[in-house]
Amino acid sequence: MTAPLEGIRVIELANYVAAPSAGGLLRDLGAEVIKIEPPGGEVMRGVVPTGTGPGTAPFNFLFELENRGKRSVTVDLDAPGGPEVVHRLLAGADIFLTNLLPRRLRRFGLTPEEVHACNPGVVFVAITGYGLNGPDADRPGFDFSAFWTRSGIMSLIGHPGSPPVISRIAQGDHTTGMAAVAAALAALRLRDLTGKGQVVDISLQQTGLYTIATDVAKTLVDGRQPRRFDRTAPENPLFNTYPTGDGHWVMLVHMTPDPYWPRLCRAIGREDWAADPDLATMAGRRQRGAELAAGIEKAFLAESLASLAEKLDREGLIWAPMVELPEVVADPQLRGRDAFQPLETPAGTFETVAAPFRIRGADVRVRGAASEPGADTLDVLRAAGYTDDDIAALAERGVFG
Numbered sequence: 001m002t003a004p005l006e007g008i009r010v011i012e013l014a015n016y017v018a019a020p021s022a023g024g025l026l027r028d029l030g031a032e033v034i035k036i037e038p039p040g041g042e043v044m045r046g047v048v049p050t051g052t053g054p055g056t057a058p059f060n061f062l063f064e065l066e067n068r069g070k071r072s073v074t075v076d077l078d079a080p081g082g083p084e085v086v087h088r089l090l091a092g093a094d095i096f097l098t099n100l101l102p103r104r105l106r107r108f109g110l111t112p113e114e115v116h117a118c119n120p121g122v123v124f125v126a127i128t129g130y131g132l133n134g135p136d137a138d139r140p141g142f143d144f145s146a147f148w149t150r151s152g153i154m155s156l157i158g159h160p161g162s163p164p165v166i167s168r169i170a171q172g173d174h175t176t177g178m179a180a181v182a183a184a185l186a187a188l189r190l191r192d193l194t195g196k197g198q199v200v201d202i203s204l205q206q207t208g209l210y211t212i213a214t215d216v217a218k219t220l221v222d223g224r225q226p227r228r229f230d231r232t233a234p235e236n237p238l239f240n241t242y243p244t245g246d247g248h249w250v251m252l253v254h255m256t257p258d259p260y261w262p263r264l265c266r267a268i269g270r271e272d273w274a275a276d277p278d279l280a281t282m283a284g285r286r287q288r289g290a291e292l293a294a295g296i297e298k299a300f301l302a303e304s305l306a307s308l309a310e311k312l313d314r315e316g317l318i319w320a321p322m323v324e325l326p327e328v329v330a331d332p333q334l335r336g337r338d339a340f341q342p343l344e345t346p347a348g349t350f351e352t353v354a355a356p357f358r359i360r361g362a363d364v365r366v367r368g369a370a371s372e373p374g375a376d377t378l379d380v381l382r383a384a385g386y387t388d389d390d391i392a393a394l395a396e397r398g399v400f401g
Helices: 018-028 061-067 082-090 102-107 112-118 143-149 171-194 204-211 213-222 258-267 271-275 282-286 289-301 305-314 332-336 377-383 388-396
Strands: 009-013 032-037 071-074 095-098 123-128 198-203 239-243 249-253 319-321 340-345 348-353
Touching: 009 018, 009 082, 018 032, 018 061, 018 095, 018 123, 018 171, 032 082, 061 348, 071 377, 082 112, 095 171, 112 123, 123 171, 143 171, 143 204, 171 198, 171 204, 198 204, 204 213, 239 289, 249 305, 258 271, 258 305, 282 289, 305 319, 377 388
Parallel strands: 009 032, 009 095, 032 071, 095 123, 123 198
Antiparallel strands: 239 249, 249 319, 340 348
């Protein structure tokens, strides 16, 4: 099988999650990804390392998730000659992937204009909290702040009147990383068509905005804040969460519910509801949302998840159980799609989360563990034309720490 990005070289100068996750996906697609780190390694190498048992090496699952298969070059950008090493490596790159804020790009001579001066055909991909322009371009931002909070997502999540809900770790980073991969591939296509390098500018905030574009599109029209979902009085009782009698939860998902209303009524033994003409349409059910939600909940609480699942499936209803992560990683549907793949590390072989897509007949897969900090520095610099004397001179100036 052929890897889609075989022959593509990516220089990654980034830390934490959003940009490195994009680099990890590009590596899964077959690109060579060279990660430039400060001496000792980027900050995520030291975050939440997890021991695997007595006498075994630690396994940093967070770092490996985003950086599997990447080569590592250590460069101190503050040392004399450090930025020039990056420029030299960029001369042979197809993609430059970074999360440096604009002020740091200027400081190290790595703005899009300066990068294109040393390689006119490179695709420059910037992933930051708020983008490369605008009043907040230099504002630091994690996905919790820029993607989740500043995009407006946080204001919409949770029961009415409840405190704000915090997102899960890196939820916005991974979403933004996928957007960056899509944009980078489109920019590569443009580069190939025009012969000119491109600039891709991705922000966590704007990516978060797009995930709630349905709500935002309405606000652009009416200027109003959408209401939070109230599961006790839903406008559409067939789009709601309900508990079961054995401690589980299920979600009904019927966006066009009228055809499914009689089926739900049969499933829970409420033929009287199905026969009521006032409840035949969504508009009619909206007027009695609290009453119907309470009745559906009462019926679901009389069932175990297993017995309820049989009835809902028999009627062809659209639903899913709320599951916890130990169930998710054992899910035969995901297992059948190779959603979890083996990762060989010095501490042993572990599973990690694979790319969220498949391309039939293509070699898309996890390609080994991340290199140790600086493990590939000599090989990469020699391949870029540095002599051993050049490398020794850089070492004397502290470029490698």
